[in-house]
Amino acid sequence: MSLLLLNILLAIAWAALTGSFEPVDLLFGFGLGYLVLWLITRMGKTPKYFRQIPLVLGLLGVFLVDLLRANIRMAGIILSPHMKLRPAVVAVPLILKSESAIILLSNMMTLTPGTLSLDISTDRNTLFMHTVYLDDPEEFKRQLLTGYERRLKELFEA
Amino acid sequence: MLREVVVVGLILGGAIFMALAGLGMLRMPDLFLRMSSSAKAGTLGAGLILLGAAIHFDNFSIYTRALAIIIFLMLTAPVAAHMIGRAAYFDGVPLWEGTVQDDLRGHYRASTHALETTTIPQNDRPITDIEADPETSDFDR
Numbered sequence: 001m002s003l004l005l006l007n008i009l010l011a012i013a014w015a016a017l018t019g020s021f022e023p024v025d026l027l028f029g030f031g032l033g034y035l036v037l038w039l040i041t042r043m044g045k046t047p048k049y050f051r052q053i054p055l056v057l058g059l060l061g062v063f064l065v066d067l068l069r070a071n072i073r074m075a076g077i078i079l080s081p082h083m084k085l086r087p088a089v090v091a092v093p094l095i096l097k098s099e100s101a102i103i104l105l106s107n108m109m110t111l112t113p114g115t116l117s118l119d120i121s122t123d124r125n126t127l128f129m130h131t132v133y134l135d136d137p138e139e140f141k142r143q144l145l146t147g148y149e150r151r152l153k154e155l156f157e158a
Numbered sequence: 159m160l161r162e163v164v165v166v167g168l169i170l171g172g173a174i175f176m177a178l179a180g181l182g183m184l185r186m187p188d189l190f191l192r193m194s195s196s197a198k199a200g201t202l203g204a205g206l207i208l209l210g211a212a213i214h215f216d217n218f219s220i221y222t223r224a225l226a227i228i229i230f231l232m233l234t235a236p237v238a239a240h241m242i243g244r245a246a247y248f249d250g251v252p253l254w255e256g257t258v259q260d261d262l263r264g265h266y267r268a269s270t271h272a273l274e275t276t277t278i279p280q281n282d283r284p285i286t287d288i289e290a291d292p293e294t295s296d297f298d299r
Contacts, residue, residue, distance in 0.1 A: 023218055071175055071202045074195055078182040087191055088259035110236035111201055116194040117236060118243045118262065122272040128262050130190045130243070137259065 003041075003049040007033045055155045062151075066112040073114065077132065088134035089118065092127045092141050095149060099124070101156040108148055165214045172206030175199045188254035189246050197239040201231050 007030060014029025015021045034053065041047055077083055096102050106117035106127060114132035121128070134140060182195030205228045212224035248268075253260060264277045 023221065067198070067202055070198050074182065074198060075175070075178045078178050078185060078195060083185065085187070085191065085254075085256060087188075087254060087257045089190075089253070089257070089262045090259060091261035091265075106240070107233065107236040110239055111198055111232065114194065116190065116197065116243065117240055118190075118247070119240065119273050121265070121275050123275060126275050128265075128273070130194065132191060132194055134258055 003037060003047060007037055009033075010036065052155060055151065059148075059151050059155065062147075063108055063112065070112045070114065074132075084133065086133045086135075087130065088137075089128060089130050090134065090137055090140055092129055092144055094120075094125060094127050095145065096153055096157070097124075098156045101152045102127070105148055105152055109144070161213060161216070165210045168206045168210030168213065172203040172210065174203075175206065176203035179203065187256070189251050190243060190253065193239050193243060197235050201235050204228075204231055 010033030011026050011029035014032055015025045018025055018029075038050055041050075077085070094102060094105075096105060102120060102124060106120060109115045109117045109127075109129060116130040118128045118130050120126070131140065176199060179196045179199030182199070183192050186192040186195055208224040208227055212221045247262060248266065262273075264283065265275070266273055266283060267278045268283055
C-alpha cells in the first residue's frame, strides 16, 4: 500500500507544481504518477498495486451498475399488482478468508440484486443471505461465487 | 441548461426510488422482504439526491462532502439491515408463509447468540425456530 501513498504524494506534487488544486488537476496528477510508478517498477516483478487499481475500478463499476439494476428490479416487483415473490434464506459457503473482504462482500450483497446479508457464521465460513426470488439454490450460490467473490478474492488474497 | 436537466433528473430519480421503497414497505409481506426493499432504495435514492445537489452547487467542497456521505451510507446501511434482521429473527418475527427455504433455522444458539455451521439442539434455539416446530413443547415461553 506504500505505492498508493507514493502515488497520492505525486498527485499532490503535480498540483503544487501547476499551482492549482482543482479536482481535475489532482486526478490528472494521480494518473501521471500511476504511469511514472508503473514505468520505474517495471524492471522486476509487477507489484500487486498495479493489479489492484484496475481491479478496484472494475469492481466499483460492476457494483454501481448492479446497484441501479437492483433498484429497477425491486421497483418492478413493488409496482406489479401480484408481486412475484419466492423469498428464501440461503446459506452460502464462503471462499474468502480475510475479514475486510467478507465485510465488503456482505455489504455489497445487501445493496445489489434482491439479496440481503442477514448474518455470517461465528467461524466466518458461511454467509446467510435472504433473497427475494430464489429459482435454484445451487445456481444462486454459483452466481455469487463467480461474481463478486472471485473479484474480491483476487483483490485481497492474490 | 444541460446541468439543470441533469440535476432535475438525478433528484427526481432519487425521490422516485425512495417513494417506491416506501410503497414497498407497505406492500411487502414480511420484515425481511421490507428490509430488502428499503435498504437498497434508501441508499440509491439518497445517493442520487446528494449527487444532484452537488452538481447543482458545483463546488469542490460540496462534491467531497456529498461523496463522503454516500460512502458512509453505503458502509452503514447494510450493517443496520444485518443487525435489524438478526434481532428480528431472535425475537420471533415470523417469515412469510411463501418463504421457500430457511437455512438459518437450527443454526443460531440461543444461549450465546452465536451462529454455528452445525445444527443446534432444539432446547437452545431462538423463539422463531420453536414456533415453527409445534411438537417441541419442552421450551416454556
